[in-house]
Amino acid sequence: MLAWYDRHRRVLPWRALPGETPDPYRVWLSEVMLQQTTVAAVRPRFAAWVARWRDFASLAAADDAEVMAAWAGLGYYARARNLVAAAKAVVADHGGVFPQDEAVLRTLPGLGAYTAAAVAAIAFGKRAVVVDANVERVVARLFAIRTPLPGARVAIRAAADRITPDTRAGDFAQAMMDLGSGICTPKAPSCLLCPLEPECLGVREGAPEALPVKARKKAKPQRYGTIFWVERDGSVLLVTRPDKGLLGGMRALPTGPWVEAPPGLADAPLAADWEMRNVTVAHGFTHFDLQLALAVARTDAHQAGEWWPIAELDRAGLPTVFAKAAAAVLRRDG
DNA sequence: CAGGCGTGGTC
DNA sequence: TGACCAAGCCT
16 A cells, blocks of 8 residues: 555645655644545635644634634534634643644544544654545455444454554555545446455455445435525625534524424514515535525614625625525626 | 534536 | 535534
């Protein structure tokens, strides 16, 4: 794997070149951004982020609203809150120096088993067993582990531990992830190009693409809501959602709870002459699908909240579902 | 442990 | 075209 990595490693903005010393801040940031998120989506966000907050100290001192806006569109917004919390903890509890020990890293908010191991190995050269979805797939095929996930996790982790080298554990982890990303892919793996093919029990037994076995996913329920777009003097009313729960801490358009049947004008943020638009906006979340109605009004009231200039709405940092709703309103107005 | 938690790309 | 999927974490 290490020889294959030396020949085929991807060049990525957060990855040290051979002979370079990794920057722990950049390794950590990239690992968090890459949680359940593609390299293509992370690439431009990583560049913008490190240009704005280049180290732990600057991030620990960052403005919360600006941080959340910078994360808008990346999803799983708890990651952004945890980044700031972890940066503050590094400054307050660790003298501004990122801890190198996997167990200590694990205590920082947003660093779970995978990320703590990945940072220890990649940033600090420690031996750590790094198991993400790529490694799970490669290992399940290499050893023909047919137990369905998540039950197979114990066996997969033990197997990954056995093949992790004592030196260059970081390169080994990144090699496994590059292999899983480009060769040992979920649907149609390129086994002819794989350095592990001669030893792969999944190949020997046939149908490696069927591994790992996963449990069937449950159907997503449908929910409905109404977005309340209210204008005053060329500005629109925005709110900030509570820190916990869906889209926590993010700027948003006012909306009531999302429920099993279309709620119409229930839970409007203020009394006004609401007009229902004859279009809806659909959006899929991880665990439910959402269909939004749009209610529009003008007001002179001094409603609590943030009146945001519509011409600068791009800079508000709205999560995608609200950006879609805003675009739908403005498409007809504009 | 199972479920909450986003989004955009891919086939 | 919709279902699956991506460098998971937290409760």
